[in-house]
Amino acid sequence: KNQVEQSPQSLIILEGKNCTLQCNYTVSPFSNLRWYKQDTGRGPVSLTIMTFSENTKSNGRYTATLDADTKQSSLHITASQLSDSASYICVVKAFTGGGNKLTFGTGTQLKVEL
Amino acid sequence: NAGVTQTPKFQVLKTGQSMTLQCAQDMNHEYMSWYRQDPGMGLRLIHYSVGAGITDQGEVPNGYNVSRSTTEDFPLRLLSAAPSQTSVYFCATNAGGMNTEAFFGQGTRLTVV
Secondary structure, three states: OOOEEEEOOEEEEEOOOOEEEEEEEOOOOEEEEEEEEEOOOOOOEEEEEEEOOOOEEEEOOEEEEEEOOOOEEEEEEOOOOHHHOEEEEEEEEEOOOOOOOEEEOOOEEEEEEO | OOOEEEEOOEEEEOOOOOEEEEEEEOOOOOEEEEEEEOOOOOOEEEEEEEEOOEEEEOOOOOOEEEOOOOOOEOOEEEOOOOHHHOEEEEEEEEOOOOOOOOEEOOOEEEEEO
């Protein structure tokens, strides 16, 4: 069964600090891995999409890494801001015959405090 | 552009009632999907469509119907609501292709009492 596990479940950091969120997956055959940011009461918003051949991808202060051999990914947030407080969801897509079948992690709830 | 628009944002139903959750997109995307999000669980796929006139079941389709008569609209119907359907529902769209970004609506919070 395809699964995506994220850690930690929740995290509190001070504004200006860095943090790293982890994602392990057992989705096969692998197509791509995505990180989404979901603000409270809103829909998820895409941060990055990485394919098998991509090791690192950045989007502003967000940098995602992918190790397809160990089936692990991380999302690093640099110089955190209060607006980074949100749930960060790791999503893995497998090759399928059609549709948009994604396997979602349960998310890491990040809170940035003053 | 509005992107993906879901209505209503909130709804309370009594057990056994029916209703339709609306989803409209102005991005001309082929793919549309419905997910539900429950506490402690990742989003789960209910139904999806790869184009007008084509729909298919996802991971948790029981109790839900969909249709896709136009590219723009993808309504989700609850025929006889049950408390187990209390959840937050998200509609998503993406263009064709394996590595295209998915765009989500704002969600509909549904409570069945």
